[in-house]
Amino acid sequence: MSITNHRAGRHFLQIPGPSNVPDSVLRAMSKAVVDHRGPEFPDLTFDILKQLGPIFGTKASIIIYPSSGTGAWEAALVNTLSPGDKILAFETGWFATLWKNMAEKLGIKVEWVEGDWRRGVDPTIVEDKLLADSEKEIKAVCVVHNETSTGATSRINEIRQAIDNSNHPALFMVDAISSLGCTEYHHDDWAVDVTISGSQKGLMLPPGLGFNVISEKALLASKNASSRLCYWSWQEMIDNNKQGVFPYTPATNLLFGLQEALRLLHNEGLENVYARHARFAQAARIALENWGLENLCSIPEEYSNSLTAALMPEGHDADNLRKIILEKFNMSLGTGLGKMKNKIFRIGHIGDFNELTITGTLGGVEMGLAIAGVPHKIGGVNAAMEFLSNQ
């Protein structure tokens, strides 16, 4: 890159993950690589597993893969299910749809509940579908907690209640990839059987780690499942982790970073971390409302702590707005995925974020709206600042 291409100041990475990585996490990852079978490694593994427990709200086994979130999904499906099994899944957005496609590729049948991408999973539909399944063919209910493509957060506790009301034995699998570390999460209290997550969102790390948290019921199901698997085997991980090691080479330096990121989260206090995300999400919504733009998520109880998706006024192209904001102000916003392409832009307020980060982000959006000629009322940022100054 020539010197004239230099852009002063930091790039604003305001997509809903990967999120910004704190400097101390970057420094932790820059340490020299160590022997993952050496004498010091088990202490690192044990410390990370201990610190992860409260973030997932669990005392159950946690597995860390050197993978993206998609790998962690595959692990959840192939460990517990057999080809020909059926799952119940919901079209809450792009990521839920990817989950359906993956299951089908693995030979799993999907009972698919279509949706308009404007809300999370409706617990009453879960209950109705399970009650209708008199033969108990549905082996798992699969839900995306925070749909990153839409900014709608499903109510996992109410979905659990719906499963219990129907007295159905299906496993409950939850994708907490973009909710973990931003919104409270209770794997044990919500009796989730497999929680799936990744490193690059609320955990404030680069992409590259995938997680599964596994209930006893899921572990039992894994003994009877006949999907072919090798790399994703839970049992081998659990056996190796007991000794503080891994069955294959772990992502050593991401683990250094994870240890530091977990220290930061616990140091702030998890309740404070979630309250901070809720507050910045509210600031984003206040700006949106004052601009006169519509939130894609239509259910207020399901507004996301991690991102806010704004619908563009008819005839205006969201990707053109994003392009202007990137070129003029060096800020990346999330694009509309799948059927939301060009219709929405997504503001990430996830991970390492403070009052001035959200104010700067919203300032970039307001300037971009004006330059792109998108009809809006000025003053969204002012309204957000007033909220942030007084709360």
Ligand SMILES: Cc1ncc(COP(=O)(O)O)c(C=O)c1O
């Ligand atoms: C909710 C959700 N599920 C799944 C994924 C897929 O994860 P990955 O891209 O790390 O494979 C993402 C990625 O953004 C996500 O946000």
